Amino acid sequence: MSGENLGRRAWIVWRRNLDVFLKTWRVNLLMPAIEPVLYLLAFGLGVGAYISDIDGVPYIRFIAPALVAISVMNASFFECTYGSYVRMYYQKTFDAIVATPVSIDEVIAGEILWGATRSLISASLMLLVLVLFGVVALPSSLLLIPFAFAAGLLFASIGMCFTSIIPNIEAINYPSFLFITPMLLFSGTFFPLDVLPGVLQTFVLAVLPLAHVVNVCRALTLMSGWELMVLGLAWIAVVTPPVFAIALRLMRRRLVV
Amino acid sequence: MPPIGNLNYSGEHHFLMQERTAICARGLTKRFGGFEAVGAIDFDVAEGEAFGFLGPNGAGKTTTMRMIQCASPRSGGDLRVFGLDPATSPREIKALLGIVPQENNLDTDLTGRENLVSYARYFDIPKARAEDRVEDLLGFMQVREKADVVIESLSGGMRRRLILARALVNDPRILILDEPTTGLDPQARHQIWDRLRTLQAEGRTIVLTSHYMEEAERLCDRLVIMDGGRILARGAPADLVRSRIGRYVIETEQTDAVRACLDRHGIGYEEGGESLHVPVDDPAPVSKTLLDECGAIRLSTRPATLEDVFLSFTGRRLRE
Ligand SMILES: Nc1ncnc2c1ncn2[C@@H]1O[C@H](COP(=O)(O)OP(=O)(O)O)[C@@H](O)[C@H]1O
Numbered sequence: 001m002s003g004e005n006l007g008r009r010a011w012i013v014w015r016r017n018l019d020v021f022l023k024t025w026r027v028n029l030l031m032p033a034i035e036p037v038l039y040l041l042a043f044g045l046g047v048g049a050y051i052s053d054i055d056g057v058p059y060i061r062f063i064a065p066a067l068v069a070i071s072v073m074n075a076s077f078f079e080c081t082y083g084s085y086v087r088m089y090y091q092k093t094f095d096a097i098v099a100t101p102v103s104i105d106e107v108i109a110g111e112i113l114w115g116a117t118r119s120l121i122s123a124s125l126m127l128l129v130l131v132l133f134g135v136v137a138l139p140s141s142l143l144l145i146p147f148a149f150a151a152g153l154l155f156a157s158i159g160m161c162f163t164s165i166i167p168n169i170e171a172i173n174y175p176s177f178l179f180i181t182p183m184l185l186f187s188g189t190f191f192p193l194d195v196l197p198g199v200l201q202t203f204v205l206a207v208l209p210l211a212h213v214v215n216v217c218r219a220l221t222l223m224s225g226w227e228l229m230v231l232g233l234a235w236i237a238v239v240t241p242p243v244f245a246i247a248l249r250l251m252r253r254r255l256v257v
Numbered sequence: 258m259p260p261i262g263n264l265n266y267s268g269e270h271h272f273l274m275q276e277r278t279a280i281c282a283r284g285l286t287k288r289f290g291g292f293e294a295v296g297a298i299d300f301d302v303a304e305g306e307a308f309g310f311l312g313p314n315g316a317g318k319t320t321t322m323r324m325i326q327c328a329s330p331r332s333g334g335d336l337r338v339f340g341l342d343p344a345t346s347p348r349e350i351k352a353l354l355g356i357v358p359q360e361n362n363l364d365t366d367l368t369g370r371e372n373l374v375s376y377a378r379y380f381d382i383p384k385a386r387a388e389d390r391v392e393d394l395l396g397f398m399q400v401r402e403k404a405d406v407v408i409e410s411l412s413g414g415m416r417r418r419l420i421l422a423r424a425l426v427n428d429p430r431i432l433i434l435d436e437p438t439t440g441l442d443p444q445a446r447h448q449i450w451d452r453l454r455t456l457q458a459e460g461r462t463i464v465l466t467s468h469y470m471e472e473a474e475r476l477c478d479r480l481v482i483m484d485g486g487r488i489l490a491r492g493a494p495a496d497l498v499r500s501r502i503g504r505y506v507i508e509t510e511q512t513d514a515v516r517a518c519l520d521r522h523g524i525g526y527e528e529g530g531e532s533l534h535v536p537v538d539d540p541a542p543v544s545k546t547l548l549d550e551c552g553a554i555r556l557s558t559r560p561a562t563l564e565d566v567f568l569s570f571t572g573r574r575l576r577e
């Protein structure tokens with residue numbers, strides 16, 4: 001199977017998801033745009049009133065890139081857990097597609113590409129709000145858009161790995177509470193990593209993808225912290241391909257019987 | 258079709274791929290863990306014929322269809338679809354097949370028309386040609402007036418027709434239908450049968466599974482009766498009836514006296530649900546024996562059917 005072919009047919013699967021998304025685009029676009037406004041008001045104005053600044057950065061500017069990172073994570077992770085599980089198990093969409101010349105690998109690759117696209121859409125809408133609030137640097141922050149897709153590939157692949165092993169849809173709560181929620185709180189999102197004990201900092205940087213995504217986003221919106229950005233990009237570039245390959249393999253094991 | 262030398266065939270069965278063979282299975286086996294769902298079955302489907310797999314629930318029909326359609330890898334034996342091996346040429350094979358699965362799997366996020374159009378993309382059919390084809394198929398399956406409503410609001414028969422329309426978008430040479438009419442009302446069933454006959458007349462090969470005798474009898478040129486993962490009988494429906502049962506079945510009382518009397522006369526019978534079934538070619542002498550010597554009072558004679566054959570091979574035990 002050639003890589004070119006895997007790519008081309010995966011995009012046909014991706015297209016099916018885009019078509020469905022566009023059928024209800026109003027709701028689909030409104031939700032990710034409202035969320036950051038709420039966060040900015042609650043954290044920036046509310047919490048921020050008690051925190052003057054962090055390392056010389058106003059609190060609202062400190063959390064703005066983290067909000068983008070969290071939305072990138074949520075969009076792709078939940079698309080490739082809840083969304084993919086419903087299509088796979090309840091709607092039998094994957095079964096229908098693999099009865100055509102499209103292979104199961106291409107279906108899963110298409111789902112992951114779509115998950116990453118959801119990240120890109122969420123990050124773009126969020127960026128729009130942040131620009132309107134004037135809390136991110138321009139034009140460097142525009143790079144968040146392509147980066148959201150790359151980071152989305154990672155979270156989508158992670159989500160797909162869980163989807164391939166869970167026995168039922170309720171089981172998505174386990175990765176959601178045990179992995180996503182702690183990561184959302186301890187990845188240098190709402191407070192800087194260096195307040196954590198050294199060993200915990202090392203742990204976070206070694207295994208939590210969100211920490212690296214936050215670092216990259218923050219470098220782009222604050223125009224500083226470039227070493228962390230390089231580390232983050234390298235970490236994501238190294239980890240994504242094997243996780244993607246594992247997702248394909250686990251899905252094949254689940255579906256090809 | 259590739260020459261035989263390219264088949265890379267190994268195993269003890271040696272067979273020639275005939276020009277007109279659509280599907281060929283030798284010793285085809287499927288195991289799920291330690292459980293053998295399909296046990297070393299052999300069959301050949303000729304191009305252009307309607308071939309049936311008749312069997313009770315759990316017989317292994319769906320498993321066999323899934324191996325043919327490259328959805329499920331075989332555990333043993335050999336399988337060819339137009340000479341191609343599902344293990345190595347799934348893409349080429351799937352391009353030639355139209356699949357109607359046992360479980361409806363229309364995309365409920367899309368309308369019927371969108372289902373067909375998006376399906377055509379997976380076969381790389383150019384957009385304009387796909388749209389024309391979809392229009393034709395919506396007409397052919399008589400689903401056009403409901404083509405733009407959500408799938409949830411469609412009746413079972415309508416969904417089945419849409420799935421059949423979807424299976425035809427790539428102009429398949431073989432149609433594989435897993436219980437195409439289970440759960441449908443008689444009108445919907447007859448309509449699907451009618452469409453399938455038309456499709457066969459166009460030269461397409463039809464492979465279907467069923468546990469409806471009438472469906473198999475009406476549609477299939479040849480069929481196999483499967484149970485417990487094995488093929489118990491094979492042939493044209495009429496030949497199977499003639500050779501296994503005979504021309505007629507006499508139904509009579511299920512009493513010990515009648516059984517003993519039939520045994521005494523060496524006349525074979527089967528336990529029916531509410532009567533004894535006595536298969537015969539010439540009903541007159543056996544009827545006379547039953548009336549005069551066995552003390553039977555209720556007697557009725559009817560033509561033998563495929564159902565008699567089916568029950569005589571698969572028994573009356575209830576299935577899952
Ligand atoms: N994925 C599977 N894992 C384990 N057993 C299976 C699986 N699929 C089918 N079976 C078993 O294989 C047997 C044949 O099933 P199936 O082919 O669906 O029968 P049919 O279609 O004739 O009703 C049944 O006993 C069924 O429970």
Ligand SMILES: [Mg+2]
Binds near residue numbers: 359
């Ligand atoms: Mg079945």
